Amino acid sequence: MDTMTVFDLSVTDALLSTTRAVRKRLDLDRPVPAEVINECLDLSQQAPTGSNRQGWAWLVVTDKDKRAALGEMYHRGAMAYLNQAEKDAAQMDDGGQTSRVIDSALYLADKLQDVPVHVIPCINVGLMPDNPPRAAWAGVMGSIMPAVWSFQLALRARGLGSVLTTLHLSQEKEAAALLGIPDDFMQVALLPVAYTMGTDFKPAKRPPIGDITHWEQW
Template sequence: MDVDQLLTTTRSARKALDLDGPADLDEIRECLQIALHAPNGSNQQAWRWMVVTEPSLRTRIAELYRETYLGKVGGQLIAGLMPSGTSEARLMSSTEFLVENLHKVPVLVIPCYEPSYPRTDGDDSFYLATLYGSIFPAVWNFQLALHSRGYGTCITTMHLEHEREIGELLGIPATFVQGCLLPVAKLRTGHTFAPTPRRNPDEVIAVNEWGSQ
């Protein structure tokens, strides 16, 4: 897989995950080692990566994830209520597949980061950009490395409504922020991703002045 192919075909994997296949922790560790080469704020490298494989822990995290999701969509799964064949229905079906099967995903990875600067009133943009700008480049490195080895994942955030409880469950110190949750598994045999559909660059790029091309 060349670089351009890797960058354009690394997509969110949910239904494509092989829930019954093995996950090699040595390979996951290799991918995390690559993740650590990402740039981060002041090169503090103040990250920690929780790799969760214990079934009872995965089950509890999945319960909290599902609870959060149902609370946001009115208490019931909604994919089946949407017009079939639409892009929205396909997306919700994929989303709810993960809601119902997160506990079966063999590896859950939670990237955590300890902020370098204290948060003060009025500095939300600086604080958040520094914090998440130090997490997500490494997350993306991790996703690319996984894809190159036949694994899939996606960025999820539903568990963060229970961040404190999950932190206590896993022994994560309160000084660390959980960036997201990544369900990791091998891709189903024979599954490949085509390049992601995206808007024409002319629609989203401005040079020197908003709205220009």
């Protein structure tokens, strides 16, 4: 490590570049202790928020019946989208990458109820105006997604995996009624959480940053 390097980059860069969307490699049989979820949530609380408000709440669902109900809602929300996405993916010239994602997403839609822990991050939108301007959305989502990602990174570092999903949100009200989520809190995702089968995840192919980065001027 050179003297200016604060952390071991072989570890931090591997964590940042190999925290994947995990679906088929979630271990549905291995129990997840509550302590490990609490530890990862605790770390996520260090994420930034607008006005330093931490206006979030985290629903952790392990109850079998509730997971079954969420799984059913997710399936309902997911299938229309995924069936169309599967057809679109078949036409794409991307070496099958999108088709593999859709195949994996379809697997999750069938198995979600069996994933041992569901985590639903929520953000307080009580102060949001009706028809909010773009800047308000940036403030709201920007005040929860960094914490969500920190949570996912902390899971990965401990041998667990997750995937950020949004396909149950078309049934958001039904999920809120099931879990007693108050009206002024918006659900932003559902994260299925489990230990992963193996831990050898790899960096994904992404566009070169030269194509998307504009220094000084677009």
